[in-house]
Amino acid sequence: MSYPLPFTFHKIKCSVLILLLLFPFYTLLAQTREKAKDAVKDTTTKRITPVRDVEHDIRNESNLNEVVVTGVSRSTVLRKSPVPIAVLSRASMDQQVNSNLIDAIVKGVPGVSAVTTGPNISKPFIRGLGYNRVLTLYDGLRQEGQQWGDEHGIEIDQYGIGRVEVVKGPASLTYGSDAVAGVINMIPYVPAFPQDGFKGDLTQDYQSNNGMFGTSLGLGYVKNDWKYLIRGTRKQAHSYRNHIDGIVYGTGFKEYNFSASAQVNKKWGHTKIAGNIYNNLQEIPDGSRDSLTRRFTKQILDGGDDIKNRPLVSDAELKSYQIIPLHQHIQHYRLYNTSQLKIGEGTIDVLLGGQQSVRREYNHPTLPVQPGLYVVLNSLNFDTKYNLPEFNGLEATVGVSGMYQQNKSKNATDFPIPDYNLFDIGGFLFAKKSFGKIDLSGGLRFDHRNVNWNDFYVGQNPVTGFGKRATGAETAMADLQFPAFNHNYKGISGSLGLTYNITERLLVKANLARGYRAPNITEIGSNGLDPGAHIVYLGNRNFVPEFNLQQDVGFIAYLKNLDISVELFNNNIQNYIYQARLADENGDPVVVVPGNLTYQYQQSKARLYGAEFSLNIHPDHLKWFSFNNSLAYVSGKTGEQYLPLLPPLHFRSEFKISIQQAKGKFSKPYFKLEADAYAAQNRFYALDDTETRTAGYTLINAGAGFTCNNKKQRRIFDLFIQGDNLFNLAYQSNLNRLKYFEYYNSSPNGKSGIYNIGRNFSFKMIVPM
Numbered sequence: 001m002s003y004p005l006p007f008t009f010h011k012i013k014c015s016v017l018i019l020l021l022l023f024p025f026y027t028l029l030a031q032t033r034e035k036a037k038d039a040v041k042d043t044t045t046k047r048i049t050p051v052r053d054v055e056h057d058i059r060n061e062s063n064l065n066e067v068v069v070t071g072v073s074r075s076t077v078l079r080k081s082p083v084p085i086a087v088l089s090r091a092s093m094d095q096q097v098n099s100n101l102i103d104a105i106v107k108g109v110p111g112v113s114a115v116t117t118g119p120n121i122s123k124p125f126i127r128g129l130g131y132n133r134v135l136t137l138y139d140g141l142r143q144e145g146q147q148w149g150d151e152h153g154i155e156i157d158q159y160g161i162g163r164v165e166v167v168k169g170p171a172s173l174t175y176g177s178d179a180v181a182g183v184i185n186m187i188p189y190v191p192a193f194p195q196d197g198f199k200g201d202l203t204q205d206y207q208s209n210n211g212m213f214g215t216s217l218g219l220g221y222v223k224n225d226w227k228y229l230i231r232g233t234r235k236q237a238h239s240y241r242n243h244i245d246g247i248v249y250g251t252g253f254k255e256y257n258f259s260a261s262a263q264v265n266k267k268w269g270h271t272k273i274a275g276n277i278y279n280n281l282q283e284i285p286d287g288s289r290d291s292l293t294r295r296f297t298k299q300i301l302d303g304g305d306d307i308k309n310r311p312l313v314s315d316a317e318l319k320s321y322q323i324i325p326l327h328q329h330i331q332h333y334r335l336y337n338t339s340q341l342k343i344g345e346g347t348i349d350v351l352l353g354g355q356q357s358v359r360r361e362y363n364h365p366t367l368p369v370q371p372g373l374y375v376v377l378n379s380l381n382f383d384t385k386y387n388l389p390e391f392n393g394l395e396a397t398v399g400v401s402g403m404y405q406q407n408k409s410k411n412a413t414d415f416p417i418p419d420y421n422l423f424d425i426g427g428f429l430f431a432k433k434s435f436g437k438i439d440l441s442g443g444l445r446f447d448h449r450n451v452n453w454n455d456f457y458v459g460q461n462p463v464t465g466f467g468k469r470a471t472g473a474e475t476a477m478a479d480l481q482f483p484a485f486n487h488n489y490k491g492i493s494g495s496l497g498l499t500y501n502i503t504e505r506l507l508v509k510a511n512l513a514r515g516y517r518a519p520n521i522t523e524i525g526s527n528g529l530d531p532g533a534h535i536v537y538l539g540n541r542n543f544v545p546e547f548n549l550q551q552d553v554g555f556i557a558y559l560k561n562l563d564i565s566v567e568l569f570n571n572n573i574q575n576y577i578y579q580a581r582l583a584d585e586n587g588d589p590v591v592v593v594p595g596n597l598t599y600q601y602q603q604s605k606a607r608l609y610g611a612e613f614s615l616n617i618h619p620d621h622l623k624w625f626s627f628n629n630s631l632a633y634v635s636g637k638t639g640e641q642y643l644p645l646l647p648p649l650h651f652r653s654e655f656k657i658s659i660q661q662a663k664g665k666f667s668k669p670y671f672k673l674e675a676d677a678y679a680a681q682n683r684f685y686a687l688d689d690t691e692t693r694t695a696g697y698t699l700i701n702a703g704a705g706f707t708c709n710n711k712k713q714r715r716i717f718d719l720f721i722q723g724d725n726l727f728n729l730a731y732q733s734n735l736n737r738l739k740y741f742e743y744y745n746s747s748p749n750g751k752s753g754i755y756n757i758g759r760n761f762s763f764k765m766i767v768p769m
Helices: 009-031 036-040 090-094 101-108 315-319 472-477 521-525
Strands: 085-089 112-116 122-126 134-138 161-168 182-188 197-207 212-223 226-237 253-266 269-283 327-343 346-362 373-387 395-409 420-435 438-453 456-460 467-470 479-482 485-501 506-517 527-530 535-538 546-558 562-581 597-617 625-638 650-658 666-678 697-709 715-724 760-768
Touching (some): 085 090, 090 161, 101 112, 101 122, 122 182, 420 521, 438 521, 456 472, 467 472, 479 527, 485 521, 562 625
Antiparallel strands (some): 085 161, 112 122, 161 182, 212 226, 226 253, 253 269, 269 327, 346 373, 373 395, 420 438, 438 485, 506 546, 527 535, 562 597, 597 625, 625 650, 650 666, 697 715, 715 760
C-alpha cells in the first residue's frame, strides 16, 4: 500500500525561494490595512524575543529562571523540569573550534558524544546511544535525512544556530518514535532588535589544520509587528592532517547554506514561515595505502581493482581544495510554518513542514558521473498541541503529531535499502502541577507506524555493467533484492517525574520514562552495499520495536560561589537492535562485495547505566575567574558483550579569566585553558573484532578573545582565537570510524588505521551590522 504525496518536492526547490521573497511584500500590503490606532501601539511586548540573549554572554553563569522549550509541552523553567535537559548558548559555541555543529555540542554538553568520519561528519550520541535513537530537531521540526548511515551527518548550518537544547533520556512522550536516547533541538539565531530597522552580522572563520574557510552573513529587519531574517553560509576545506598519517586523503568538503524566515506577531498570537537550503560536497575516504611507505593511494578502477596495488596520491592532490571524484553530494531542502493561536486562556501550537533529502554517493572512478547510491527522501511533518487554560495550578497539554515519508532510489548502481513509504501518527497527554516545594509532571502517548514497499528488482545495466533497478519486463532476468513488505508498529510511551525544591537553589530531581522506537529502514529492509560506509548491511524483517525504561536521579545546587550538578541514570532496553559481523560456518568473515565488510542486524536485551557530574566554580568576590569541570561515564552490555560505540570516561576542565571592565576600545577580554581527557576504552564490542581497545589521551586547548569598540563604545567586532590539541598529540578516538580503515595486518610504523586531527588553530571574527 502506498500513500501518494499531495505535492512534488522538485517544485519546492524553486517555490521555497519564491515564497520567502514574496512574503515580505505580502506582509507590507497587509500592514496598510491595519487601522490607524495600531500604528501607535507599543509593539515591543508583542514581539517574540529570544529565550535568552546570549550575544554577549561571555561568562557562563547559572540562570535560575532560564526557560527551555524542548522535551516539554510548553515553555518551562529549566530548574523545574525533572527531565535532564542541558542548554548550550551561541557564545559558548563561538569560543570553540568546530567544523560542524555536533562537535560544538559534544564539547559543551556532558553525556553527548559523536561518531565521526573525518572533521565534517559527526553523528550525535546521547549516553551511548545514537543513529535513529537520537532525534534531532531544527527549530522544533524533525530532521529527516537518511540518519541510518554511518557516514551521514546533520544537514544544519552551524553559524545559523543561536541555542541548542539537549534532552538526555527518552522523549517519546513528546516526539514519538526515535527519541529513546534523547533529543537535540537546534534553535536558529535571532538577534535582539532594540527598535525597528536592520541588524546583521558577518562571521569569518579560518582553521589552520585543514585550511577551512567559513563565511556567514546574516541580516534581519523589523518593522512594527514583522520580522524578517536571512542567512547565507559557505565553508570549504582540504583534507586534514596529523603527524602519523600526514594529510588524510579524502576528508575535504565544500558546504553551502541559505535560510530565510518571516514572522508576524499580533494580539491573536504569532506565525512564522521559514525555509532552508543545504548543499554539501563531502569527500569519501577509504584508507587505502602503500604497505611500505604508508602513503595514501587512490582507486582508479572498478572491475579488477586491487586495493593493495593502487597508485599513490600526489602531494598536490592531498592539499587541493578540489573535491575528489569519490565523494558524497548531499542536498537538503526544508520549508515549514510554526504558529501559535490564542484561544481564550489557552493556546494552540501548530507546526507544518515539508523537507527533501537528496543523497548521492559517487564511487565509480571509471564513470565519475555515475552515483553508486542515489536516494531521495521526502518527508511531511505535522505537530499540533492544545495548551489548556491553567486550572487550580494544573497545566495540561494534548497533542497529535506524525509524519509521512517516501523514499526513492534514482539512477544508482547500489541499493542498500528499498523504496519505501512510511506513515507515522501519535497522540499524547501531558500535565504538570506544583504542590508546595514539589513540581510534578508526566503523561502518556500512543504511536502507530506503517512501513511498506513493493517488490524491488535489481539487474545489470548492459551499457555500464553496473547494477540498476529493473522494472517491467526487465524483472524476468533480474534478482528480487527486496521482496514486498507491509507491517504496522505500535507503542505506548510515557514519563513521570518530580523536582523537589529544597530551596530555590537546591534541587533534587527524579524521572521515570518509557521510550518507543520502531525499527528503521536498514534494520528491517537493508540488503546491499552502502558505498560511503564500505559496509554491506543485512536487515531482519521480523524485528519488533525497541522499548526502554530509564530512571534518572539528579541533584543540582546553584550556590553563590559554585554550581554543582550530579545526574545518575539506568536504562533497560527491550529488543535492542545492533550490528554483528557476519561469519560463515568456519568462523571466517563473509565477503559479499570484495573490499567491504558484511554486517547483519541482531536483536536482544540491553542495559546502559552511567553518570554525569559538573562542578563550576565562580567566586562571587572574583568575578573575573571561573573554573568549570565536567565528567561523563556510561557503560552498557547486551548479554556478555559490551554495546557498540560506547564512549569512554570523559573529563573536561576549563580555567577561564574574563575581565569585566572595558580597557579603552577593548571590552570583555577573556583567556581560557582547557584539558579534554578521555580514559582508555577497555569496554568495547569485541565480537568478531568489530571494535578494539582504544588508548586514553588528553588534549590541551587554549583560547582568547575580546570585543573591539569605537569611541562611543559601540561594538565593531568580536575576535575569537582558539587552539586545539596544542601539543599535536597523535590519538584515535574509539568513536572515530577511520580508526578501522586498515587493510594490512601490520605496518612498518606499528600504527593501524587513521588517526584524528592534529594541532588546529581557529581565528574567528564576528562583525555586527
